[in-house]
Amino acid sequence: MRPLRPSSLSRDHFNRKVRVRGWVGDVRDKGRIVFFTLHDRQDWVQVVVKPPFIEHYRAIGGLRRLDAVIVEGNYLPSKIAKRGAELVAEKIEVLSRAAEKLPIDPTGRTPVELPKRLRYRILDLLSDRSRAIFKVQETVLWAVRTFMRKEGAIEVITPKIIGAATEGGADLFTFDYFGMRAFLAQSPQLYKEQLVIPFEKVYSIDTFFRAEEHSTSRHLNEFVSIDYEEAFADWRDVMVVLERLLKYICEKISEENEQELNTLGVKPWVPDLPLQRITFDEILDELKRRGVDVQPGKDIPPSALQALTKDLERAYFITEWPTELRPFYTKPCDDDPSHTESFDLNIGPIEVAGGSTRIHDPEVLARRIRECGLNPESFQTHLEVFRWGMPPHAGWAIGLSRLLMTLLELSNIREAVLFPRDRWSLIP
Numbered sequence: 536m537r538p539l540r541p542s543s544l545s546r547d548h549f550n551r552k553v554r555v556r557g558w559v560g561d562v563r564d565k566g567r568i569v570f571f572t573l574h575d576r577q578d579w580v581q582v583v584v585k586p587p588f589i590e591h592y593r594a595i596g597g598l599r600r601l602d603a604v605i606v607e608g609n610y611l612p613s614k615i616a617k618r619g620a621e622l623v624a625e626k627i628e629v630l631s632r633a634a635e636k637l638p639i640d641p642t643g644r645t646p647v648e649l650p651k652r653l654r655y656r657i658l659d660l661l662s663d664r665s666r667a668i669f670k671v672q673e674t675v676l677w678a679v680r681t682f683m684r685k686e687g688a689i690e691v692i693t694p695k696i697i698g699a700a701t702e703g704g705a706d707l708f709t710f711d712y713f714g715m716r717a718f719l720a721q722s723p724q725l726y727k728e729q730l731v732i733p734f735e736k737v738y739s740i741d742t743f744f745r746a747e748e749h750s751t752s753r754h755l756n757e758f759v760s761i762d763y764e765e766a767f768a769d770w771r772d773v774m775v776v777l778e779r780l781l782k783y784i785c786e787k788i789s790e791e792n793e794q795e796l797n798t799l800g801v802k803p804w805v806p807d808l809p810l811q812r813i814t815f816d817e818i819l820d821e822l823k824r825r826g827v828d829v830q831p832g833k834d835i836p837p838s839a840l841q842a843l844t845k846d847l848e849r850a851y852f853i854t855e856w857p858t859e860l861r862p863f864y865t866k867p868c869d870d871d872p873s874h875t876e877s878f879d880l881n882i883g884p885i886e887v888a889g890g891s892t893r894i895h896d897p898e899v900l901a902r903r904i905r906e907c908g909l910n911p912e913s914f915q916t917h918l919e920v921f922r923w924g925m926p927p928h929a930g931w932a933i934g935l936s937r938l939l940m941t942l943l944e945l946s947n948i949r950e951a952v953l954f955p956r957d958r959w960s961l962i963p
Contacts, residue, residue, distance in 0.1 A: 538605050542578035544620070548610045555580065555622060556630075559602040560642075571598055573606060573622070576666070581613075581621045582606055588625055601633035601641065601661075649947060656954060656963055667795035668951055671788055672939055676740060678787040679761055682780050688736035688763065693726035695719060695743070699913040706746040719744040722932060723762050724864065728893055729920045731766035731928045738763045740935070748958050752947040753837075753885060753937065757956035761938075763890075764930035770866075770876040770892040773929045774852060777880060777888060778810045781850060788942065801944055804849065811851035815874070818853055821846070832859055837884035844884070854878045863907040864900065866892040880933075882941035890931025897921035 538556035539548075560572035560579060569584040569592060584592045598604065607626040613619060638655045639647045643662030652659040659665050683690065697720045700707055707718040723739050730737045739762045746756065765773055782805060788796070789803035796803055815835075822829055827839050835853070856877045858867050865875045877891035894900045897918050901911045911918065939951035949955040954963060 540575040540577075541573050541580040542575050544580055544610060544622075546612075549612050549620070551610060552608065552625075553610045553622070554605055554607045556605045557603075559598045559600055559604060559633075562598055562600065564597070569597075573604070579618075580610075581616045581618060582608075582624050583621050584624045584627075592624075592627065595627065595629060598627070598629075599633055599635060600637070602629060603631040603633075604629050649949060653949060653955065653960070654963065660953075663798050665950075667792075667798040668939065668943060668945070669953065670795050671792050671943060672935070672951070674788050674791045675784055675935070675939065678784045679738075679740060679780065681787075682783045683738045683763070686736060686776065688738045688765075689730075689734045691723075691727065691730055691734070691737045691739050692741065693720070693723035693739060695741075699725075699917075700909065708744050708746045721745045722760060724862075724932075725914075725917045727762055727764040727930060728864070728925075728928060729917065731764050731926070732920070732924060735766040736764070750958065752949075753940065755936065755948060755952065755955055755957050758952075759935040761933040761935055762930065763932075764928060766926045766928045768929045769927065770854075770878060770890065770929050773890055773931055774812075774878055775809075777890065777931050777933075778806070778808055778850075778852075781810075781880070782806055782808055784938075785942070799943055801942075804942070806848075806850045810880075811848040812854055812878075813847070813851060814855045815853055815857065816855070818843070832857075834860060837886075840881065840884035847881075850880065850882045852878045852880055861891065863903045863909065864891075864893050866894050876929075878931075880931075882938075885937060885941050887937045887941055888931055888933040890929065892927070892929045895921065895925045895927050897925070 536554065538554040541555060541557050544553070544555065555573060557573040557575045560574045562569065562571040567586060567589065569589065571582050572579045573582050605628040606622060606624050608622050608624040610620060610622050613621045637658060639651060639658050641658045641661035643664055680690065696712060697718050698715070700718065707721055709716060709718055721743050723741060727737050727739065741760060742757060743760050744757055747754065763773065763776065765776070785805040789805060818835060819829055821843060822839055825842055827842050829835055829839055854877070855868065855874045858873055858875050861875045861877050865877050868874045868876055875891060878889065879886045880888035894903060900921060901918055904911045904914055936948050936951040939945070940948045943951070945951055
């Protein structure tokens, strides 16, 4: 019979012999009696080793934290045990021995700096705090897919090996592809635009790469992007989709992850809609009034936005960005070509998403490619699709780890990635 998990034990198992598998946690050796906890990823049970079985326990060399074992014995109610029950061991099968000395404390009780935690990530993920982050991430991914299915969007998977830059602004990782120059994709942008012709609404959840030499708490070189694109839509239409998705995600986290939020010390939050909207120029004007300078032709840094915290809601849109700050595919405003039909979604001072109306006229798009210092010949296969009935369209992209970082109030984006890759990290 397959062994049970600690989390599957219930009152129905009281006064019955059971076999339970898991990992050893805390061990307390009192001499004539030994207590240890047996864990799975959801719960634990207290195990008691008493005479005469204590002699067998000594004979197998005892147990230590993270030994993988199967324990057979009687599952009994207990007024003393924390969980109101205990497993009295009659047989212990050791499946795997853990090292006697571990490089970090897997319980998280002993403080460890983040770089060392990431070096020994599997051990770090045994702490309640670290596991809580990724349980919330699972809820976010489930919520996105559920929401998008209701919206009628098709999930797509796009190439990661590409022959031309999709953004024009970010550095790309290059490599030899059978004698041709190739790049690792930094977004699905061109493909998701093309795919609105056959599917109208598409989304993707996928990994992308940027060869930018950042050393900040909010940038990585490998990241997961949640992308959305919709035909016959403009920037205002997809902003509404984005804020509705954000609210849906927050509702599901509040419903599904109460325990994890408590572990992280984070209060549930669901935004009221519509979210606040403020233009790029209005932000700059307000910053100037407060004596905060922003360099011309540059993004607004989080440190500057921090000065406006009291005037901005927790989540808000910054709209109508200057044309020079947006990629070539972004549609300029009809009444002011120096600005674009675009937006960023910020939570606090941190940008978590960006989107826009796209240029759908192939001639205008080719001109913008040239104006951005790129060669239209490199985008020939993309431009030809725009002559096959490309409708007006718009879309956005969310940085998954940025979203988790802001919703869970983490100080460093690396906490929200299982195995983060930045300019210094290639292992584990």
